Amino acid sequence: MKATKKVSPVNLSRKLEDNLKNIKDSLGESSDIIIREMKISSNANVDAAVIYIDGLVDRDLVSRDILQPLMFNLQFIKDKVGQKNSSLLGCIKSSVLTVGQVETTENIDSIISSVMTGQTAMLAEGSIQALVIDTKGWEKRAIESPENEISIRGPKDSFTETLRINTALLRRKIRDPNLSLVSMQIGQRSKTDVVIAYIKGITPDNLIEEIKQRLKRIDTDAILDIGYIEQYIEENPLSLVPTVGTSERPDVVTARMLEGRAAILVDGSPMALTVPFLFVEGFQNPDDYYARPFFASFVRIIRLLGFLLSIYLPGIYVALKSFHPELFPTPLLITVAAAREGHPFPVVLEALLMLILFEILREAGLRLPRSLGQAVSIVGALVIGQAAVSAGLVGAPMVIVVAATAIASFMVVPFADTGALFRLIMTIVAGFLGLFGMIIISLEVLSHLAALRSLGVPYLSPVTPLNTSDLIKDTWLRAPLWALGSRPAFLDPLDKKRQSPDQKPHPPQNNPNERKS
Amino acid sequence: MLEKGRISSFQLSVLLVGFVLGSSIIITPGGDAGHDAWIAIALGLMEGSLIALIFTALVLRFKDKTIIEINDLVFGKVIGKLISVLFLWYFLHLGALVLNDYVHFFRLELYPATPRTVMLLIIMLVCASTVNRGIEALARCSLILVPLTISVIFLVTMFLIPHFNLNNLMPILDLPIGKLLWSAHSVASFPFAESVVFVMILAFLNKSEKGGRAVSKALIIAGLVLIIASIRNSAVLGPMVAAYNYPSYQAVQVIDIRDIFTRLEILVAINFITMGFLKISVLLYGTVLGLAQVLNLQSYRPIILPVGILMVILALTNVANTIELFDFTHKIYPIYAVPFQIIIPLITLIIAKLRQLPKTDGGMP
Amino acid sequence: MKNRQQGKISLVILLSIISVFIVGCWDSRELSTLSLIAGLGFDLDPATKRATLTYQSIVPSQVKPSPSMGGGEGKQTGSGGLQSIQLDHDTGLSPYEVLNRYTQHGSRIPFYQHTQVIVIGKAAAEHGLYPFLDTVIRNPAGRPNILLAISDNKASDILAVEDGMENIQAVGMANIIKLSARFSKYPAVTCLDFTSRFIGKTTAPVAPIMGVFEETGPEGKRQKKIRINGTAVFKGDKMIGKLNEQESSGLLWVINQIEKGFVIIPEASLEIIGSKTKIIPELTGGKIKITVEIEEEANLIQYNNARNITPDLIHQLEKAQAREIESQVKAVIKKSMALNADIFDFGGAVHRKYKKEWKKMEPRWDDIYPTIEVSVKVKTRLDEIGDINKAIMTE
Structure with a gap:
């Protein structure tokens, strides 16, 4: 806070010319700043100015509801000012402007900051006050359906920039x-x-x-x-x-x-x-709550599985192949050995090559214009999938592993980028220390996550520290909505109760319309 | 207070289960009792629980105090510090022994060429970084690792049921009673009574009155798991169970379900890594925290790595080969551990009772 | 303050881990540097005491040609003999010395974790297996469930046979052993089974015997094939005798290892669907009496006479079947008494029931064993009679 310079508020003076000069000095010579000077009053002797930034204001609103009344209702203004002994601006505010929100201010800085946010300021000769009129209205995007978090049954609106x-x-x-x-x-x-x-x-x-x-x-x-x-x-x-x-x-x-x-x-x-x-939130999806509980629970477990696969699969493959060939079942080992025969790179290198190639493709496809992006992915798929194998550079099982990993990595969106890093780390470690190294790194990550907090709440709750009811009801499984009686306890909500306890639907006790067959 | 974290009695239980399973998950205790090992474990569990009663009673008598502070109170500053240093030596030495178990197993079965020093340092680094994160992080890790390990043990046992030959367990009580009791005592000293290191941790319970039950619950659960593992190994391996160094590892190699669920022994190794990690971390934590208290340090964090490396050096130098390690654990350790596990805590408890410590201050009951 | 310290510590950790990676990967074994030994043969020349090992290793590039090698080669492997395996021999004084010799001619490191079967030559088995067995059991690479087989001649002959539906001959051999055990013909014995019996002092190890026989193929070519033709009986680490086909099934009946299989009696064939055996020892006045109780259940799968099946007939068949089983069991008991080898673990049964008395009996078991009185009780039950309930031809 100390670093911000408190600019001493400069009050408006009675002379419009001075005020406008001050404001111009502060705002600089930008082309989008419009200062519209005019005369208001029937005898055209009161100078006034309207200041706004083009593009931030609703032009229609400014011309229809500010400029027009000010310039066309001269007689009216004069009468009003004459009738009551009120100030010019007060009269304009109360009777002329047809805009919802109008405030008065005496400070140049506040005028400037208001103008910067799309409001229109109005100053008049002989007045130490200015009107700040809310005319915000810039071009904005309409509410569209969400692009990244797609839901099948849920609502189709998403936030915009406004x-x-x-x-x-x-x-x-x-x-x-x-x-x-x-x-x-x-x-x-x-x-x-x-x-x-x-x-x-x-x-x-x-x-x-x-x-x-x-x-x-x-x-x-x-x-x-x-x-x-x-x-x-x-x-x-x-x-x-x-x-x-x-x-x-x-x-x-x-x-x-x-x-x-x-x-x-x-x-x-x-x-x-x-x-x-929290960690578990990454595995929760709005559709889980909109769909019926059984499939939702199943999908959550699949997500966890996919997440673990996306991190560990290449590492496990590398570790088994280069450190623990005894762990393959024999028929599988023979197949794998046959596929590996005659390939020039060690497995680690092969895996890293493929993983990094995949990341390159993903990033390129993401940033390129959509039409080009498709071309990239087709070329990439051909190079990775077909050509590398038939040229004997990369074993076919490795392509399968990397492809499966790539697909699985998109299942848990919040951890997709984290997962990519962990995947690389795991693969490298697997190449140097085998499964032992992978477990050691996993333990390090686990203890890091166990110590981590998000605004005071342990990151791995409710798994650890354990909260059994939260763990069973809404973590990897999703209980039916009527059973989710309380809010998650680890968030420590002020109102714990969510619904009345008897929410389980049941068939009518005595239905008068019951069909008698 | 050097440690600000607090753990619940449930977390303490789980951590203790992990600690007891530590290296006993691979070196099934009571091995010299042959197929009666499970009886030795059951008896050892009883003895171990009695021992645990002593030190839990001692620590819980002084709420929020570790054994180091208790020693100072009970024996005075000088003798108290001496006794504390004895404890610290025991924790450090025990940590080194677990590290030894680790290295001998991995170098025999999976990583024959990797230098011991590297392996030890890698393990120690992970343990040190966990200890650095405090007791809360350690307890939370155990909450994930221990259930995972126990379910793996059960899964593996299920897979082995087709290979069970219960005749291998008969006749019950085949051993001379003296040998069985010795075996039971050695089970009590490793692993159950090793939980004496929790005299450093019991102080951080958020509800100290639940401590006693938490400890006994944990010992019983760990004991049951070990009994199941021991019965499984005897039933599968028969008389060979006494011949193998690592019976669990060999037993799991037998699993062969349709040529796909086979060669699962790495699961045993993984269990050992994770549980050993917990055990070493707890021991390192105990040593480091204790040392910081003895030396009146502001924080225990700066000495984690030095003490850890000391532990590694001790592990590298204390035994020359596997058979020496096994000889020590089977023949000398059960006696060597008695003063630390029973005698000192018992004497401290008795003196504390006689001197009516802790003194209640300010009229509070 | 705390953060800076944590930062330093993590930096140290990071640096050490990185340095491990730079220096490391001591135990990395690329698959393409390993020679996967599928079958291992052990022979011993009794005169010179020189051991010979035969390795049957897998040649991965020939097993299943990868697509890059072109599609046509797949068929060649089938017709042009078994190129997917390679045979090597080494000779030396001790088993491990021989194992070591492999590096003199092999281009890859031998890898024993996927060994399917170990074949032991007859001469070696008769001479004593201890050094070889110790090599297998002590080595972490030797898995407890490798199958053991005894060759009725030399182990290298068996491993050299090019036969079978499997690409890898040793896999085929392992399957032969497993199948014969599943159909209750000969026991399948793993290293663990063998050593468990071995360590048990009074119990005699057994292992199936494999032999090579020649057969004229479709084009008049002589073809060598493998078959199991008996069970070897050991005393200690030495092979002392052999059970024939009937005795081998008798053994399986007694040791409760009947899974499936058939009982053939003169008028019918029966398919075993389940069996349970109890060995009940009884000690009266210093003499041991053992009752072998077999309860068996079978289905009728073939009947020789054109008669309708009646309850009476079923009863007769059950009795005939019981007699057949009993004769198999009696044959093997007689043989084992003659060899004085406790292949049934009768000693273990006595131990389980009379553990105090056993202490005295154990050292004298060799004297006691041949004097044991064994009675066999067989109870059989016929369950299903197949898809037809009437004879399709009447007399």
Whole structure:
């Protein structure tokens, strides 16, 4: 806080000319700053000016609801000012402008910062006040269906870059007055609006305090995306795993808020950040809750399996082949040995080559324009899959392993990038120390995760520290919704009860319409 | 307080199970009792539980105090420190012995060419980094590793049921009673009463009144697992069980279900790595925390690596070969461990009772 | 403060781990540097005391040609003899010395973890197996469930036979042994079984005997084939005798290793579906009496006479079957008494029941064993009679 220079507020003077000069000096010579000077009053003797930034304001609104009334209702203004002994601006505010939100200010700095956010300022000769009129209205993206978190049965809306729309999306899901949106501005230059959203009475107060503390600590020039916030508030910034969750889906964010988490929204980012974020959350998907419980539980276990496979499979293959050939069942070993015969590289190198090639392909396909991306993946598939094998550079089983790993790695999205790093580490270790090394590294990672916290909540809860009911009900298994009676205890919500206990549906006791056959 | 973390009695139990399974998961205790090993384990469990009663009673009498602080209170600063140093030596030596078990097993079965020093250092680094994260992280690790290990043991036992020959367990009590009792005592001293190192950890229970039950529960569960493993090994390997160095490892090699579920012995090795990791970490933690308390250090973290490396050096120098290690563990260790496991805690407890320690201060009962 | 320390410690850890990688990989064994030994033969020349080992190793490139080698070669392997295995021999004074010689001619490191079967020559078996057995059991690479077989001549002859449906001859041999055990003809004996009996002092180890026979093939070519033709009986580490086919099944009946198989009696064939044997020792006045109780259940699968099956007939068949089993069992008991080799673990049964008396008996077991009175009780049950309930031809 000490670093920010407190600019002494310069008050407006009575002379419009001076004021405009001051403002021009502060704003500089940018072409998008419009200062429209005019005369208002029937005898055209009062100078006035309207200041706004082109592109940030709704032009229609400015011309229809500000400029037009000011210029066409001259007589009316004169009458009004004449009638009552009120000030010119007060009269304009109360009777002329047909815009919803109008405030008065006397400070040049606040005028400037308002203008920067898309408001329109109006100054008049002889007045030490200025009107700040809310005319925000820039080109914005419509609400679209989520691109990255696809759900089959769930709602199809997602956040956009506009903060207000995003908060509105949350409000529409939770019509509880307890939904609190605390806003603040972060970034010396960007002055980005940041909103902490939580439900009062569920989210523990100390969590909100902690988040506020951490957000206030941020003192940087600009916040361009939610990712900036993420990196500034993480508990263990050197960890390879994420400790804050992100989502582009309002339904996911509201669901997490209802469990007792808090969300952070940033203007200009189509993502919301939720804290605390725990390991098991990575394996939960909105569809789990929209679908019936059995398949949802099954899919969660499959996700865990896929995640483990995506990390360990290449490593295990390398370790078995180059350290523990005795562990292959004999028929499999003979097949594998036959496939390995005559290949020039050691298995580790082969595996690393394929894995890195895969990462290259993935990254290239991701960044290239969509049309080119497809070409890349086709070429890549051909090179990796077909040519490398038939040229005898890489064994066919290795291609199968890497392909299976690649597919499995996309199952658990929040850990996809973490997984890629762990996979490489595991493969390298497997090549040098075999399974022993892999286990040792796994133990190190496990103890790291066990010590890790996300805003005070142990990262591996509810698995360890153990909370049996949470573990059984909503971790790898998903109990039916009517059985999820309480919010997760590890989040320490203020209101533990979620629903009344007798939610299990049952057939009607005596149905009058029962068919008698 | 050097350690700020607190663990629940459940976490303590699980950690203790992992500690007891430690190296006994691969070196099934009571091996010299042949097919009666399971009886020796059961008897040893009883003796071990009695021993555990002594030290838990002692530590829980002084809430929130480790044995080092208790020694200072009971014996005064000088003698107390001396006794504390004896304990520290025991923990350090025990840690070195477990490291030895580790290295001998892996170098025999899986990594004949990897230098011992490298292997020991790798293990020690992982344990040191875990100890560095505090008792909470260690307890949480055990909460994942121990259930995993026990389920692997059960899975493997299931797979071996077709190879069981229960005749191998007969006749029960084939051994002369003296030999059986000796074997039972050696089981009590390794692994059950080794849990005496928890005198360093019991102080961090969040509800100390539950400590006694937590310890006995853990010992019983670990004992049951060991009994099952021992019965399985005898039933599968028959008289060869006494001949093999690592019977569990050999027994699991027998598994062959349709040519696919076969060659699963690596699971035993993995179990050993994980449980040994817990055991070494607990011992390292005990040594390091104790040393920090003896020396009145501000934090125990800076001395983790030095002590760990000391443990490695001790492991490298204390035995020359496998048979010496086995000889020591079978013949000398059961007597060597008695003062640390029974006598000192018992004397401390008696003196504490006589001197009516801890003194209750300020009228609090 | 704390963070900086943690950072330092993790840096140290990281550096050490990296240095391990730079220096490391001591135990890495690339698959392509290993020679997978599928079958191992052990022979001993009794005159010179020189041991010969025969290795049957897998040639991976010939087993299943990878696609890159072109598709056509797959068939060649089948018709052009068995190139997928390679035979090597070495001779020396002790088993391990011989194992070591492999490196003089082998281009790859021998790898024994996938050995399917160990064949021991007859001469070696009669001379004593201890040094070889110790080599196999002590070596961590020797797995406890490798199958053992005795050759009725030289082990190298058996391993040299090019026969069978399997690419790898040793796999085929292992399958032969397993199949004959599954159909209750000859015991399948692993190293673990063999050594368990060996360490048990009074119990005599057994192992199936394999032989080579010649047969005229379809094109008039003489073909060598392998078959199991008996069970070797050991006393200590020396082979002292041989059980024939009937005695071998008798052995399986007594040691409760009947799984499936057939009992052939003059008028019918019966398929065994289950059997349980109890060995009940009884000690009266210093004399041991052993009762072998067999309870068997079978299905009728073939009947020679064109008669309808009646309950009476079933009863008769059950009795005839019991007689047949009894005769097999009696034959093997007689043979084992004659050899004075306790292949049934009767000693173990006595030990289990009379553990105090056993202490005195154990050293004298060789004297006691031939005097044991063994009675056999067989109870059989016929269950199903097959798909037809009427004779398809009447007399």
